[in-house]
Amino acid sequence: MHRTVLLMGTVSLIIIVTPTLAATTTSKVSLHGARHSQPASDRQTAQTISAKSSTRHIHSPPKSRDAAKDKAEEIHVSGGHSYLRIARDSSIPVTVITSAELRRSGQINLADAIARIDPAITTQAQGWDSAALTSSIRMRGLNPNEVLILVDGKRRHTTGNIVTDSGPLQGSTPVDLNMIPTNAIDHIEVLRDGAGTRYGADAVAGVINIITKKTAHGLNVVTDTGADAYNGDGWRYRIGADGGLKWGDDGFIHLNGEVYHKDFFISKSRATRDHRWSEGDTWDPYSDHSVSTPEETRENLSIEWGKGITDKIETYGLITYAHRHAETNQHYRLPSAAPSVYPMGFAPIETIEENDFQANLGVKGHDLFGFNWDLSTLYGEDDEDLGVKNTINSNMLLNQGASPTRVRTSSYRLSQWTSNFDAHRGFKIANTVPVTVSFGAEHRLEMYHIKAGDPASYLNGGTAAWAGLTEQSAGSWQRNVWAGYLDADFHPLEHWSLDFAGRFEHYTDAGNAETGKVSTRYDFTKRIAVRATISNGFRAPSLPEYYFSSLNVSPTGATGLLGATGAAASQIGATKLKAERSTNVEGGFILEPIDDFHVSVDVYQINIRNRINGSNYTSGQTAYDAISQTGITLPSGLDLSNVQANYLANIGSTRTQGLDIQADYRWRLRRYGNLDLSLMLNLNRTRMQHINSNAFGQSLASAQTIAYLTTASPRSKIILNAYWTKDKWDVNIRETRYGQTSSMLSYYDLAPANLRYSTTQFAPFVNTPVWLTDLEVGYRANQHWHFAIGANNIFNMRPRKVNPINNYLGASIYDAHGANIGFEGAYYYGRINATF
Numbered sequence: 001m002h003r004t005v006l007l008m009g010t011v012s013l014i015i016i017v018t019p020t021l022a023a024t025t026t027s028k029v030s031l032h033g034a035r036h037s038q039p040a041s042d043r044q045t046a047q048t049i050s051a052k053s054s055t056r057h058i059h060s061p062p063k064s065r066d067a068a069k070d071k072a073e074e075i076h077v078s079g080g081h082s083y084l085r086i087a088r089d090s091s092i093p094v095t096v097i098t099s100a101e102l103r104r105s106g107q108i109n110l111a112d113a114i115a116r117i118d119p120a121i122t123t124q125a126q127g128w129d130s131a132a133l134t135s136s137i138r139m140r141g142l143n144p145n146e147v148l149i150l151v152d153g154k155r156r157h158t159t160g161n162i163v164t165d166s167g168p169l170q171g172s173t174p175v176d177l178n179m180i181p182t183n184a185i186d187h188i189e190v191l192r193d194g195a196g197t198r199y200g201a202d203a204v205a206g207v208i209n210i211i212t213k214k215t216a217h218g219l220n221v222v223t224d225t226g227a228d229a230y231n232g233d234g235w236r237y238r239i240g241a242d243g244g245l246k247w248g249d250d251g252f253i254h255l256n257g258e259v260y261h262k263d264f265f266i267s268k269s270r271a272t273r274d275h276r277w278s279e280g281d282t283w284d285p286y287s288d289h290s291v292s293t294p295e296e297t298r299e300n301l302s303i304e305w306g307k308g309i310t311d312k313i314e315t316y317g318l319i320t321y322a323h324r325h326a327e328t329n330q331h332y333r334l335p336s337a338a339p340s341v342y343p344m345g346f347a348p349i350e351t352i353e354e355n356d357f358q359a360n361l362g363v364k365g366h367d368l369f370g371f372n373w374d375l376s377t378l379y380g381e382d383d384e385d386l387g388v389k390n391t392i393n394s395n396m397l398l399n400q401g402a403s404p405t406r407v408r409t410s411s412y413r414l415s416q417w418t419s420n421f422d423a424h425r426g427f428k429i430a431n432t433v434p435v436t437v438s439f440g441a442e443h444r445l446e447m448y449h450i451k452a453g454d455p456a457s458y459l460n461g462g463t464a465a466w467a468g469l470t471e472q473s474a475g476s477w478q479r480n481v482w483a484g485y486l487d488a489d490f491h492p493l494e495h496w497s498l499d500f501a502g503r504f505e506h507y508t509d510a511g512n513a514e515t516g517k518v519s520t521r522y523d524f525t526k527r528i529a530v531r532a533t534i535s536n537g538f539r540a541p542s543l544p545e546y547y548f549s550s551l552n553v554s555p556t557g558a559t560g561l562l563g564a565t566g567a568a569a570s571q572i573g574a575t576k577l578k579a580e581r582s583t584n585v586e587g588g589f590i591l592e593p594i595d596d597f598h599v600s601v602d603v604y605q606i607n608i609r610n611r612i613n614g615s616n617y618t619s620g621q622t623a624y625d626a627i628s629q630t631g632i633t634l635p636s637g638l639d640l641s642n643v644q645a646n647y648l649a650n651i652g653s654t655r656t657q658g659l660d661i662q663a664d665y666r667w668r669l670r671r672y673g674n675l676d677l678s679l680m681l682n683l684n685r686t687r688m689q690h691i692n693s694n695a696f697g698q699s700l701a702s703a704q705t706i707a708y709l710t711t712a713s714p715r716s717k718i719i720l721n722a723y724w725t726k727d728k729w730d731v732n733i734r735e736t737r738y739g740q741t742s743s744m745l746s747y748y749d750l751a752p753a754n755l756r757y758s759t760t761q762f763a764p765f766v767n768t769p770v771w772l773t774d775l776e777v778g779y780r781a782n783q784h785w786h787f788a789i790g791a792n793n794i795f796n797m798r799p800r801k802v803n804p805i806n807n808y809l810g811a812s813i814y815d816a817h818g819a820n821i822g823f824e825g826a827y828y829y830g831r832i833n834a835t836f
Contacts (some may be wrong), residue, residue: 157380557642
């Protein structure tokens, strides 16, 4: 028995649920709010080719003889401007991730769930300082800033929490996916290429489009909990609910709420013994818990609605809000640091208090001079107060006899106000050649505000772990972005599509950008098709990349990230930041050798000029003097060789080449149920093509920086998945192989004096490939209740440990920069889903 509901909203949906597979929801989604009651010309040009809900990649036309099944498995995606294009019929690679697959990932956080399912997407295994408090994803090994995130086809605002520490993510302010409630999601579309002309030229690596639920009935409740089994901590839980209500005869309201909490996971390995400890010391040599994951509490809410005004016009909206409190452990300070306050020593804890919201409002209609149209405006903002607790300003304590132990170090607000108009219609040239023409315009106002920290956080050298931002580093900045695009999708022959698109953007601070795309697809038969795309992109530096600066203070040194536009950075060679420019080429073929078996293979190349990352470090007295120009007085007692400074710069040019292979097969076992098998592979290699120089003619990239950009992401990632369903039972088994990552590690306190804290000499380190095994077993008690237990990384695999001479103070036992597996080991969980 199938249950079908037709709704009107930002995106019209037909949700179909089968009792035997109630954990899996398939959906028919028309793009960007295109109504099912579209003009006849649009219906003629829109090709509707079925795609299994369990299938995640675009494929060839269908051969199924079961028309009802084909209809139930259709899912439309945003891959083209035809607005009703099916995933397997797209001329560019599109991966579709269903809400059921997200649940079966065993991950509570959205960013982790996507990375568990899509091999081209990785997350950073370990973050330091405030970077550990915001989720970041990378696509095809590129920076998080080079991935564009959309919600229902609308641009999502980014976080204000910039990654300050050196590494492949330095300078990034990505969209924090975890601030979007997961139970609000119907499915996710991952567009690999060719979408920049439609959504924004900054979609260098690709686009992730999150499609939300829009049902006008029902209630869905989920609760899950689990812990990292390595040492029994890291407990986490989530409670979420969503449901819909009718609004008159032609409208809906859908509400979502979610609460999430995770305890610290602290590595209690005996390998973390502090290098500073010696026999006779009274403090615990395992007091440094900096190798840990943050403690976090998060509340997410959303409300979405759609309501008809007339037969041809309707309004819609989406409001999301999230609050986060999170804390992350820092390096232990010895009892001698502040004996009057902390006689047994202390470990500072960095904190974040964050409020994140976005409101999308729009009106859309059809048959305006034959065009479907959509007018929308959205405002998104991320506000953060960052601080340190369990800390001390040692110089203030020495000079004034007192110091606060908890301070606010800085506050950020990054906001975007975006307005769009989009229109499209289909017609025939000479009554013969179908074509869909789309055009649109966009204005975006971006605003960035930095507020200085409490005076005690930066005066007299600042507080331990993190010195606050001074008034000299504070300020407000903004810019306007104006854009327009034109897209024409032709079908010269019945089985040949040809798409041309162009976009113009004007940034008030970064100049003009002209980008374009040409893509094509040809279906030789209903089982064989080829496709290709060439496009270019333009990513202007973000406002934080232009203006942010900070200082991190370790037990023995300090590291400053100097604002790229400031005098302090100019003193050590900074020049004006330029925009990144890219050229993407992609091609592949799609096969359906037999019914229910689909294969797609795509190769790609992404050339990026003027990539932005942290410059080579300057150390010693030169760095000390440059940091002092920001108004900060460094604390006394630091090892001058461990005082370093850098800035964000256009490091050079890279070339990324790769291969995506995806295949799936539904094995119908008749009375033994169904078995869905899939293979997903991403091979990825990045090479430096050119290294730029600073104002003094010195190289901007060290061997370490080059490794951040080229080898910190896995060379390969393979996901093998088997999902079996029989009556009330379902079992999911996933094998994931993370390929090799390699880094150039710094030398620390145990290294010889000539290597210690060097900014030119580094130690090669390789994280060898590793397989992870995940298992989930589910049972559907009745049409309302589904229970599941599972384990991710059953065999407790963890990264290799680094050499002691590359292990700062003894606690930093893993490579923090490799986007490989985490160090938490096995995670066991249970989940209950209730649907009414």
